[in-house]
Amino acid sequence: MSNENNSDGIFERGPENTAYAQYFLGQSYLNILSREGVFIGNVTFEPSCRNNWHIHKADKGGGQILLCTSGKGWYQEAGKPAQALKAGDVVKIPAGVKHWHGAAKDSWFAHLAVEVPGENTSNEWLEPVSDEEYASLD
Numbered sequence: 001m002s003n004e005n006n007s008d009g010i011f012e013r014g015p016e017n018t019a020y021a022q023y024f025l026g027q028s029y030l031n032i033l034s035r036e037g038v039f040i041g042n043v044t045f046e047p048s049c050r051n052n053w054h055i056h057k058a059d060k061g062g063g064q065i066l067l068c069t070s071g072k073g074w075y076q077e078a079g080k081p082a083q084a085l086k087a088g089d090v091v092k093i094p095a096g097v098k099h100w101h102g103a104a105k106d107s108w109f110a111h112l113a114v115e116v117p118g119e120n121t122s123n124e125w126l127e128p129v130s131d132e133e134y135a136s137l138d
Contacts, residue, residue, distance in 0.1 A: 009110050010069045011042040023052045023125045026102075039115040045073065049109075050102025050134060053078065053126040055095075062095035062118025066111045073109035074137055075101045076129075082137050085109070095121075100129050104137075 014031025026049025031042040068089040076082035078098035103109035
């Protein structure tokens, strides 16, 4: 993936992610691909961009699936080591799990965020991933 303009992603990058900018450190972009049946968004992160810790809540079902499409990134659940991500990786995030995801320091990163249908679903946005936590990732 090009570090200059993210021109070789599978899906169009989309506009700046202003709707959720308060929950990200760095610049992200969002291209909503589907709202019918299943919400699917193509989320693109500039190098070092990451979202805050958050939890997908649901009374039944719910959660999120990340389909990594380009670049290098990270996923981390609270209390566990961060996992490096690359194109082709799939991350299944159950409802109720505190986590974050974002780009590596030196790479753009894109994934499809697939919201798993459920009952009474919502997101709880929490604190940012600290610069110290992020800087410790290799």
